Amino acid sequence: MILEASRLQFGYAGVQNAFAAEFDFGLEAGEVVALMGENGCGKSTLLKVFAGLLPPLAGKVEICGKDVYDRKDGWNLLELSRKVSLVRMGVQPPDRMTVREFVGLGRTPYSGILDGRSAEDERIIDDAMALLDVTRFARRPVAELSDGERTRVYLAEAVAQQVDVMLLDEPNAFLDIPRSHALFRTLRELAASRKMGVVVSTHSIEYAEKYADRIMVVNGGLVRVAPAGSARAEGLLDWACIG
Amino acid sequence: MRRTAVCFGIVLLGVLVFFAWTLVSGPVDVSLRDLALAVFSPDEAEPFHTKILWELRFPRAVAAVLAGIALSVSGLCLQTVFRNPLCGPYVLGISSGASLGVAVALLAGFGFGALGVLGAASVGAILVTQIILVLASRFRNSSVLLVAGLLVGYFVNALVNVLVSGADAESLQVYVSWGLGSFGRLTLGAVPGFAIAVLVGLALVVCSMRYLNAIHMGDDFARGLGVRVGLSRICVLLGSSVLAGAATAYCGPVAFIGIAVPHLAFMLFRTTNHRVLLPGASLCGALLALVAGLSPVSVPLNAVLSIIGVPVILYVLLRGNRNGRGL
Structure with a gap:
């Protein structure tokens, strides 16, 4: 496990206003996870918490076994910057x-x-x-x-x-269809060849299902994760009103 | 890479040439040979020449070099930290803060060149920088910051005017002539103080090199690259204040170098890497200050700097724009 979140709650204004109920999540090396949800559901906030740029409201995030926000017992800022990178367009x-x-x-x-x-x-x-x-x-x-x-x-x-963990905030927001496909292919290759864990937030269900190993959805006060192949069947994508 | 080296070579050569020129130019004709004698074998040289060299011309040349370095590095850092090409120690009111310090120190009875004046100027500059920093954290919009900086500058200048209006005629005259700006007022005894202040300022800035290069993209981005943003910002702003304060204490409020030279350095060295820009801007600033310092004593320094500098900068900016690179 390269990134591990346990009993995590995230947001800005106290636990009672957290974006979602507490959840556990583990990211494997070489794995691509698509992070999905409506605008304002907290995707960017969650990525910032994963990157150690924002404190979690509750619970903790560890990368390679050490806390990302606790500067005393966890990674210091310099070490952390060799472990995780948040790419924002x-x-x-x-x-x-x-x-x-x-x-x-x-x-x-x-x-x-x-x-x-x-x-x-x-x-x-x-x-x-x-x-x-x-x-x-x-x-x-x-x-x-x-x-x-x-x-x-x-x-x-x-x-x-x-880095060991690459986090991307809507990298295909401004890209056309062929370039989006190329981008997600590149992400897959990077994850595999460099043994990196990748979490990529996106609004495109098509790319998420095609290229991600798992899909993570923030919706209705819950964070749920399922393999990309079964996310639709398990109802993770219902909020997007498919069909 | 080669282009950078060539640019450095040319500007450095210019600095050396104009440094020597400053040493040989003045109301009294002293030939290069007499100067060499005065430097290398003071026993054989005319005592009069030795005196002119060491007490008048050498301090003047050093003042120009140090002030040029201090103001251009200060301007470059402020432009980078506030991510605004119009920033500079004068625009943000930091030079005015230093002037206030100088005025207070003069009224308290310190003479020019005294360490008390240097300290007071630095404290004044740091205080204004603190105000600017608080304002900058409130307003993300950097044009508001510029307006605020100008307002703070006006306010502090008004304070200075009120202060000196109560002074006796003699200190008022000293203050007014200082306010015109000049490299000729530095004495040999004050050279080490000025040099040390500039070195301290440079050290603070240079220690934050990683911050200066990463902060272009914002605080979060720099933090993601392992840069301790808060600490480094304090270091850089403290360094910039000390630099601007020292230059103002010894040479008066000099407006032009701080805002213009960073652009000159950008255009010459075509990079955003401060490992190149800091020494580049330092040399350009020293060169510009030396050239301007060659003007007759009776002409105010700020006027000369603007007359030489503005056409150069406008030309450079327009030329740069043709290649699609503007401010």
């Missing part, structure tokens, strides 16, 4: 930042106080860019890229970070 890089500089930010957790990059770091950055097929526009500013290109660049940054 909303953040805007400054106009002048090039693709290579942006992917290079992924090596920040491994750089010293002067933020240098070793030859090894440079190689990892090159590999990450090659893997996501963004080497062609390495020198272009990120801000000038199309949405599809930008999504791949953001993924490359997280790959360069060499």
